[in-house]
Amino acid sequence: MSSQPIPQNLERFPDLHPALDSQSAVAEANRCLFCFDAPCAAACPTHIDVPRFIKKIGSGNLRGSALTILDANILGLSCSRVCPVDVLCEGSCVMHRYNKKPIEIGRLQRYAMDHFYANQETLPYGRGSVGVSEPRPSGSGPTHRVACLGGGPASLACAAELRRHGYPVTIFDNRPLPGGLNTYGVAEYKLRASDSLREVELVRSLGVEFRQAEVGGSDVPNAVPLEDLEREFSFIFLGVGLGAMERLGIPGEHLRGVIDALRFIERYKTSPDFAVGRCVVVIGGGNTAIDAANAARRLGAEEVHLFYRRTEKEMPAFSFEYDHSKIEGVRFHWLAQPVEVVEQDGRAVGVKFVETRLGQPDATGRRNAIPVEGSHFEYACDMVIPALGQSRFMGMLHSTCGIELKGGSIVVDRPTGRTTNPKYYAGGDCVNGGREVVDAVADGKRAALAIVGQAVAAASEATHG
Amino acid sequence: MADLTTNFAGIRCPNPFWLASGPPTNCGEQVMRAFDAGWGGAVWKTIGEPIVNVSSRYSSVDWNGQRMMGLNNIELITDRPIEVNLREIAEVKKRYPKHAVIASLMVDSKREVWHDIVKRSEDAGADGLELNFGCPHGMSERGMGSAVGQVPEYACMITEWVKEVARTPVLIKLTPNITDIRAVARASRRGGADALSAINTINSITGIDLDTFTPRPNVGGYSAHGGYCGPAVKPIALHLVQQIASDPEVGLPISGIGGVSGWRDAAEFILLGCGTVQVCTAAMHYGYRIVEDMADGLSNWMDEKGFRTIEDFRGLSLPKVTEWKHLDLNYKIVARINRDTCIGCDLCYIACWDGAHQCIHLDGHALPAAIEARSRASVTTTPIAKLDSVQATIGATPPARIPRVDEDECVGCNLCWLVCPVENCITMEQVDAGRPPESWEQRTHA
Incomplete structure (x- = not known):
């Protein structure tokens, strides 16, 4: 796996949205009203100055446009491809109230980012450039080393921001490739693993050190003990994401032919010879379930059936994802809950379901699915992809570091990302329960700025106190 | 149904839309197609001793x-040779007797040369002559075009020469590249001109290639200033037309030129006193077919306003142009924002803060x-x-x-209304200033 895309995937997963050519990009840029205190910028979790980068496309200042984006969001490339813009920047575009199409902010951002990477542009504050970089001779910055645990978007953003301020940063990730879900977990027609790795290289160019290592308690074999990190680093940022996907908790889920959605996506994105079943059953109603179902179709499955225990209305996936999936040919089945994976010769050959009905709304306002007695039915298939969300596995953090958890997520002070242990900051999925790349970037950036603030305050105390 | 037929200084045509002298009127074949498309007249590409052009030519x-x-x-x-142009004029007039064909002329500043070209043009059947005293590039270096139009005495003299032999109406095409256009307009009148055409193109350098540093258009690595036209110049043209239309010492029919691209532009030139309008850039951009909506749109507007003929509204706006010193200092308007149609772009806010008087607030x-x-x-x-639980959809x-506009502080400058992208969201409304009308002149002479 390199920063070159897998050829088969280029063919099977053409871009969901075609790139803008230069003339249409300028025309689209010129439609932007250049709102004051623009709602799109406010709606973006990283607060990219959207009208500003768009105007720079209009003026032909593409480097300036890209740097405007990267200044706010170091993962501007992946965000331009994976952000649910309908509920973020584009969703808040004032053009909606003007009976006009919102500005295609996502595609314009991608246009600027593609230009940046295609021309091998560099950041003005990168290693060796003026302003920042190698540890400064004086002040608190250089003496405070920061470890970022997890190599996903939150840690990358936190590390990049810290480097801009001159702090030495090391990212610890246990996977062979950094980038987290951006590298391993995003549908290929949205973001290629190779593009994620280009962003990782950009972060590396700032002087961030990457170490492939497991971090854990003394019970984890070959892991770097957390206590060692606490000694080596002044601050630790937790960008560890969520755990493995939730199990179905039904008989037969360990059979051959059963593969959870994240592993499925990881396999097809990184292995050129990964084979999909002929008839695939996907279980779940979230965006990852839809990504997996669409990918199964693209990889050649003749039939892909998605089962969800509630209805279309309660489905957590974004509506544009659902619409897209129908076009891909995924068939949806509502009000059905799996009870058993059917086995033959050690392989999954079908799923037994029970029909459900909707009960009263629960605390979150969603209606519960209640199994209907005696309504079992069986659905034949040769591949089962459960997509029930990711588990939370933070117990160790609570017991060894005294970090408060709630509902399996790390509790932080939102504006700073600071946990209940002042040495620890956290952001991304492990804090927000699993949102978007852009949310992770925003968390990482805020935490970095708070770490800088805390380090500066500590230094000033040391000087004056 | 409005009547668009026009009699301009004795030249009759089906409508007031003429193609201006330029590439769209280069030859008979073009002019005939233009007439088929609906143009009422055409001023022929300026005739004179054939020249050699460069490439490129436009930017x-x-x-x-x-x-x-x-x-x-x-x-x-x-x-093209003079005789070829004149032969084609004759052919066009034979086939389109009701349309106006005006010969635009430019020759050396010699009396006998002008006499000769005038006679030959009229013999070919031209309905009128337009003396090109306006072309600001190339020809002016050779003592013609705007070199004549910038010196009232020369303009007067050549007009006199032409009038010595002309049997058809003589139009003088004025250059805007002069401090006071009225000086040449008056000189033309003294020389006996029957009408004026205004304006010719404006001296310009349109831009510079930021890779080669050569201005456009590029002719082998060099450029020269050219003549500027198109929608951008309309406001300048309207002002110069108003200047000569309002001048009692001029008092000649005017064929309005400069950025006319549609019927609205035409109506505006006519409201400032023009009898016809001439179009070039818009026809170069979109083809002759644009005249259909010019005629149709103007006709519908005239019906709506109750104007039967062009003369019914020609010059109606002239009395409404005055000098600043006569404007009412006590006329007061303020901006009002319609909260129901405001889309929240807040361009008015920042425009007022940075570009006006800090009286719109958030x-x-x-x-x-x-x-x-x-x-x-x-x-x-x-x-x-x-x-x-909440779904993010824009409401x-x-x-x-x-x-919010602070009406006490609002000076009624119009800027917010101009930048607002939503029609009728910001309106400028009159408020009672509590004082009777008073102009600067009245105030300072009281």
Whole structure:
């Protein structure tokens, strides 16, 4: 796996949205009203100055446009491809109230980012450039080393921001490739693993050190003990994401032919010879379930059936994802809950379901699915992809570091990302329960700025106190 | 149904839309197709001793994704022999006797040369003559075009020579590249001109290639100033037309030229006193077919306003142009923002703060930088159905984004209304200033 895309995937997963050519990009840029205190910028979790980068496309200042984006969001490339813009920047575009199409902010951002990477542009504050970089001779910055645990978007953003301020940063990730879900977990027609790795290289160019290592308690074999990190680093940022996907908790889920959605996506994105079943059953109603179902179709499955225990209305996936999936040919089945994976010769050959009905709304306002007695039915298939969300596995953090958890997520002070242990900051999925790349970037950036603030305050105390 | 037929200084034509002298009227074949498309008249590409042109010849100014807001050319007069042009004029007049064909002329400043070309043009059947005293590039270096039009005495003298032999109406085409266009207009009148055409193109350099540093249009690594025309020049043309139309010492029919691209532009030139309008850039951009909507649109507008003929509204706006010193200092308007149609772009707010008088407010009286800083510091997350009960869909404009006008401070400058992208969202409304009308002249002479 390199920063070159897998050829088969280029063919099977053409871009969901075609790139803008230069003339249409300028025309689209010129439609932007250049709102004051623009709602799109406010709606973006990283607060990219959207009208500003768009105007720079209009003026032909593409480097300036890209740097405007990267200044706010170091993962501007992946965000331009994976952000649910309908509920973020584009969703808040004032053009909606003007009976006009919102500005295609996502595609314009991608246009600027593609230009940046295609021309091998560099950041003005990168290693060796003026302003920042190698540890400064004086002040608190250089003496405070920061470890970022997890190599996903939150840690990358936190590390990049810290480097801009001159702090030495090391990212610890246990996977062979950094980038987290951006590298391993995003549908290929949205973001290629190779593009994620280009962003990782950009972060590396700032002087961030990457170490492939497991971090854990003394019970984890070959892991770097957390206590060692606490000694080596002044601050630790937790960008560890969520755990493995939730199990179905039904008989037969360990059979051959059963593969959870994240592993499925990881396999097809990184292995050129990964084979999909002929008839695939996907279980779940979230965006990852839809990504997996669409990918199964693209990889050649003749039939892909998605089962969800509630209805279309309660489905957590974004509506544009659902619409897209129908076009891909995924068939949806509502009000059905799996009870058993059917086995033959050690392989999954079908799923037994029970029909459900909707009960009263629960605390979150969603209606519960209640199994209907005696309504079992069986659905034949040769591949089962459960997509029930990711588990939370933070117990160790609570017991060894005294970090408060709630509902399996790390509790932080939102504006700073600071946990209940002042040495620890956290952001991304492990804090927000699993949102978007852009949310992770925003968390990482805020935490970095708070770490800088805390380090500066500590230094000033040391000087004056 | 409005009657568009026109009698301009004795030249009759089916409508007031003429093609101006230029590339669209280069030859008979073109002019005949133009007449078929609906043009009422055509001023022939300037006839004179054939010249040699360069390539390239045009450059333009694009604006905000729109092509050719302004067009610049360094093309000279006709490059075809005089007799060929005149033969084609005769052919056109034979086939289109009811349409106006005006011969645009430019020759050396010699009496006998002018006499000769005038006679030959009229013999060919031209309905009128337009003396090109306006071309600002190339020809002016050879003592013709605007070199004549910038010196009232020369303009008067050549007009006199032409009038010594002309049997058809003589139009003088004026250059805007002069301090006071009225001087040459008056000189033309003294020389006996029957009408004026205004304006010719404006001296221009449209832009510079930022890679080669050569201005456009590029002719082998060099450029020369050209003549600017197209929509961008209309306001300048309207002002110069008004100047000569209002001047009692001029008092000649005017054929209005400069950025006319549609019927609205035509109506405006006519309201300032023009009897016909001439079009070049718009026809170069979109073809002769644009005249259909010019005639149709003008006719519908005239019906709506109750004007039967062009003469019914010609010059109606002239009395409404006055000098600043006569304007009422006590006329007061203020901006009002319609909260129901405001989309919350807040362009009026920043325009008023940075470009006007700081009387439109958001969030109390916070300064722009403070408002932006607050947004940048906000913690925002992606709304996700599974995790959030609220669905993010855009609704009505949040009240906090609808700006508020301090009417006591508003000076009624119009800027907010001009920048507002939504039609009729901001209106400028008259308020009682509590004082009777009073002009600056009245105030200072009281």
